[in-house]
Every structure is written in structure tokens, then in C-alpha cells.
Amino acid sequence: MSDNEFPAPRPGPSWERLRVRAVCSAGVAVLQLAVFWEFVVRTIPMLWPPVEPLTQWVSFLMVSIGSFVVISGLFGTLLGDQLYDRYLRDASKPT
Numbered sequence: 165m166s167d168n169e170f171p172a173p174r175p176g177p178s179w180e181r182l183r184v185r186a187v188c189s190a191g192v193a194v195l196q197l198a199v200f201w202e203f204v205v206r207t208i209p210m211l212w213p214p215v216e217p218l219t220q221w222v223s224f225l226m227v228s229i230g231s232f233v234v235i236s237g238l239f240g241t242l243l244g245d246q247l248y249d250r251y252l253r254d255a256s257k258p259t
Contacts, residue, residue: 184248189240196236 177185197204207228214221 180252181245181248184252185241185244188244188247189237192240192243193232193236196232 211225211228
């Protein structure tokens with residue numbers, strides 16, 4: 165059995181990169197909330213109490229919350245990686 169039979173493990177992203185991603189995702193979530201504030205205010209009364217059929221209410225709840233989380237997470241991660249690679253990667257390397 166040779167060593168090149170198995171690839172060397174590649175660790176995941178660093179904690180600094182993950183922190184930048186989280187901050188950017190939170191920033192995108194705040195921006196998304198500010199842009200869609202009127203829609204959010206009109207939608208909140210439809211989220212509670214549950215209505216019949218329950219499956220329709222659960223679907224609406226999942227789409228509303230899921231889209232907010234997925235969109236802010238996706239764009240926050242993309243933006244965070246760009247910022248980290250451009251400005252913070254060189255500063256975090258030890259000299």
C-alpha cells in the first residue's frame with residue numbers, strides 16, 4: 165500500500181474565515197430585512213396562528229424563513245470569502 169493511494173486530508177476553512185462569513189451573512193440578513201421590511205410586516209400576521217390546512221401553513225412558514233436564511237447565508241458566504249481573500253488572508257499569516 166503506497167502513500168499516494170490515499171489523498172492527503174484537506175482541513176476545512178479557518179476559524180477566521182468562518183467568522184468573516186458569519187459577520188457578512190448577518191450583514192446581508194440585516195440588509196435583506198431592511199429592503200423587504202414592508203413585506204415582512206405584512207407577512208408576520210399570516211405566520212401565527214396556524215391556519216387550515218396545516219400543510220399549507222407549514223409550507224409558507226418554511227419558504228418564508230428558509231429563503232431568508234438561505235439567501236443571506238449564500239450571499240454572506242460569497243461576500244465573506246471575497247473580503248477574506250482580498251484583505252484579511254495576508255494579515256492573518258504569521259510573519
